[in-house]
Amino acid sequence: MRTEVLDLPPELPGLRRTLTVQRFGEPGARPLAYVQASLHADEIPGMMAVVHLRELLLRMERDGRINGEIILVPVANPLGLQQRVLGGHIGRFDLADGLNFNRGFPALGEAVAERVGARLGEDADANVQAIRAAALEAAEGLAAVTPAEHLKKALLRLALPADLVLDLHCDSEALVHLYTLTPLSDLGAELGAELGAGALLLADVSGDDPFDEAVTRPWVEVAARFPEHPVPLACFSCTVEFRGTQDVADSTGAADAAAIVRFLQRRGVLAGDPGPLPASLCEATELAASEPLSAPVAGIVAFRRDLGARVGAGETVAEVIDPYSGARTAVTATQGGLLFARTSARFAMPGQRLGKVAGTVPVQRGSKLLSP
Ligand SMILES: [Zn+2]
CATH class of the missing domain: 2.40.50.100 (RNA polymerase II/Efflux pump adaptor protein, barrel-sandwich hybrid domain)
Incomplete structure (x- = not known):
């Protein structure tokens, strides 16, 4: 495991903010999976799952069983993690301006299309490389002023190059459920079956620009804008709701981490046999x-x-x-x-x-x- 500590621009003189990133596998190896926890900083089940996932990945790394690369961000929102009001944790909204930390991510589709249009050709793999490069350029060019804008930009730069992106959240009281884009429903169903999801909710556009859509919609939009070129939807991204806020336990965290490992095995990121895919508990809706x-x-x-x-x-x-x-x-x-x-x-x-x-x-x- 290689640990990187990224500096976020200081909010106040003398106040240092960082984002800690843990990487597994050879740099540049594919497929690349990106997993972040607790973007809504008071939703802790995902953080617990990552604690167990890291242990599994460390063991697999020692055994040489990592084929691709994995990026873990165990605390995706250090800003929200420290927000307290009279003893209560407020991690969903930025206390500075009331904005939801998982809404209003920059929609990069237009900027990516502008950059990549002339670079697209007949080779689908080359197009994937070109779109990834253009997406990163577009993210680098984002204006950021507030701490939350800097955080969103940093998270996007980490996730945009990935083949698979899991954004781990929870609801208030809930069954495991997933949100993804309609064109990504096949992988959504596979992940949902692995996690025992009770609902898989699909939309082409949910309307508020959450993180998972920010990394996948550029692909959909570039493909729609340039139908004359082969443009695969080369990034799967999903918002995973790991039950309710009180459902934080080693038992569920360990089971969720094991399910993520099986998903990553099935997708070729990790070596090993995941076994048969469990029967899905739900139809996508x-x-x-x-x-x-x-x-x-x-x-x-x-x-x-x-x-x-x-x-x-x-x-x-x-x-x-x-x-x-x-x-x-x-x-x-x-x-x-x-x-x-x-x-x-x-x-x-x-x-x-x-x-x-x-x-x-x-x-x-x-x-x-x-x-x-
Ligand atoms: Zn959430």
Whole structure:
């Protein structure tokens, strides 16, 4: 393992910020896999998985079983990791400006297409090299001023050259579930089967530029813009939601790391036989068909269905109870589906999101499909 400590520009005079990167395998070997944990810095299950993954990779490295190269970023968001308000950890939003750390990544498709257009030819492999180089150039050229902008730029520069990118997150209370781009659904399904995912949510554009799309959409956009040239979608990227915030345990971390190793074996990054692919627990569904359930009024949250329940159309998933009158307001799913995520909050404000149901009929009409 080779450790690199990248300096992020200091936010204040005298305050040093760094990003620690751990690399396995021969530099430049392919396939290149990139794994980062806890971009939302208060989502710790991914960090735990990386602790176990590093142990497995160290052993495989000693045994000469790393064919490609692996980049681990165990703490993808050192800015958010230190944010505390009155003892509570705030790692999803930047306290400086309220922006979500996993939204608003620069969309590089246009800049990559501009740079690479004249360099594309008939050789698909050469086109892949040219697009990777152009993507890196585009990332180098990004203007960054705030600490979060510098962090996003640094993460993109690390991930853009990769063949496989896993961004490890978690929800509030949830089954393992995945988000990826629709054209990448085959590998998404393979990863989902390996991880035992309960939902695989697909979108061409989710609307808020999360990290996983920032590294893959340039490929889709260049391919669409230059149909006369062979442009493979040479980067698979996925947001992996490792259950809920409280689901941090060595047992799940070890199992998740072992599943990632099998995925990397199947993809040729690591040597060894992963065994047969487990049967998938879910069919892929559209992210637009993931129905957010919100509290219509303020009150005590009493769930009527457990996580992982199949709920029917119109079924009550939770009740919101007025503490003065005991009046109950039902929260129902308009379409049936799998209750794959719930809030851990037990008192809701009006409009607060209480859960998500993965269905098959698009119910989200807006252009922003992800949680705020
Ligand atoms: Zn997250």
